[in-house]
Amino acid sequence: MIQSVLENAIKISRPEALKGEVASYIPELGKADRRQLGISLFSADGGRFSVGDTKVRFSIQSISKVITLAVALERCGFDRIFENVGMEPSGDSFNSLIKLETCSSHPFNPMINSGAIAVAGYLEPLISFEEMLSLSRKLCRDEGIVLDEKVYGSESDHNSRNRAIAYLLENKGIIQNDVERTLDFYVKMCSLSVTAESLAGLGLLLAQNGVDRESGKQLLSPDTVRTVKTIMFTCGMYDGSGAFAVRVGIPSKSGVGGGILSVVDGRMGIGIFGPSLDAKGNSIAGKKALEYLSEKLGLHMFGAGQKTEGEMEE
Numbered sequence: 001m002i003q004s005v006l007e008n009a010i011k012i013s014r015p016e017a018l019k020g021e022v023a024s025y026i027p028e029l030g031k032a033d034r035r036q037l038g039i040s041l042f043s044a045d046g047g048r049f050s051v052g053d054t055k056v057r058f059s060i061q062s063i064s065k066v067i068t069l070a071v072a073l074e075r076c077g078f079d080r081i082f083e084n085v086g087m088e089p090s091g092d093s094f095n096s097l098i099k100l101e102t103c104s105s106h107p108f109n110p111m112i113n114s115g116a117i118a119v120a121g122y123l124e125p126l127i128s129f130e131e132m133l134s135l136s137r138k139l140c141r142d143e144g145i146v147l148d149e150k151v152y153g154s155e156s157d158h159n160s161r162n163r164a165i166a167y168l169l170e171n172k173g174i175i176q177n178d179v180e181r182t183l184d185f186y187v188k189m190c191s192l193s194v195t196a197e198s199l200a201g202l203g204l205l206l207a208q209n210g211v212d213r214e215s216g217k218q219l220l221s222p223d224t225v226r227t228v229k230t231i232m233f234t235c236g237m238y239d240g241s242g243a244f245a246v247r248v249g250i251p252s253k254s255g256v257g258g259g260i261l262s263v264v265d266g267r268m269g270i271g272i273f274g275p276s277l278d279a280k281g282n283s284i285a286g287k288k289a290l291e292y293l294s295e296k297l298g299l300h301m302f303g304a305g306q307k308t309e310g311e312m313e314e
């Protein structure tokens with residue numbers, strides 16, 4: 001039954017891709033084929049379902065913010081991270097720096113660039129990128145994750161906006177170590193190449209409060225996972241997080257590479273790849289597919305909703 005729901009999700013969502021565009025502000029991402037779409041769903045009872053382009057490697061981009069935050073919470077502690085990074089949705093685009101300068105002394109949350117760069121600044125002196133790469137492989141259960149050198153080079157060459165954010169953070173005393181090293185760490189994490197399957201693996205780990213299903217090992221503490229999932233729910237879909245929470249009701253994080261990582265608590269992890277994006281930077285077909293899955297499989301965090309008369313007739 002799950003397999004056929006996924007197949008239908010792909011069928012109804014694929015045409016949506018033609019309404020969006022792939023990200024091109026990082027030139028290498030502009031080469032993606034916007035018609036691609038894949039969904040993987042890994043469930044707590046061991047089910048593994050994949051439909052469409054689920055083995056295609058793409059760059060994780062902002063979804064790496066989830067990994068960086070989780071590792072930073074474990075290494076630096078909750079108080080250190082949230083001393084200078086907020087927990088509130090910003091309502092602005094992911095790479096905005098306007099509120100950072102005009103109405104707040106610190107980034108709104110760790111899922112937007114300013115917050116994630118601040119968190120990278122805390123973590124970078126404590127852990128090497130190689131260690132982060134190997135942790136990412138472990139958390140996603142995917143030994144195939146590598147640094148995509150082309151994306152890394154392309155993003156490094158077109159990184160003025162994040163550089164501006166990082167130097168502003170240094171000016172405010174939030175980044176206290178080397179700014180260029182922090183930026184390099186951040187860009188490398190964004191340039192990890194994953195698949196929809198790797199994201200479903202990470203989603204399942206988070207759904208199971210940090211316990212790896214295969215080995216039974218606790219890879220992340222329950223406190224860390226709870227914080228990460230809550231922030232994904234309120235801030236994970238850029239400035240579309242509120243509407244997504246209402247319509248889909250699943251803690252999720254998207255990236256401009258076209259990925260979406262979703263966590264259905266206690267039940268499953270879902271990974272999506274669909275590089276065509278809406279105006280806010282979310283996978284347009286991926287969002288549609290998740291809305292469909294939420295409805296058909298009853299995945300909304302707050303249960304079934306009240307249908308309108310029109311919807312009930314369908």
Ligand code: GLU
Binds near residue numbers: 095187190255
């Ligand atoms: N590396 C991207 C940037 O910093 C991440 C953006 C995203 O996926 O939201 O601009």
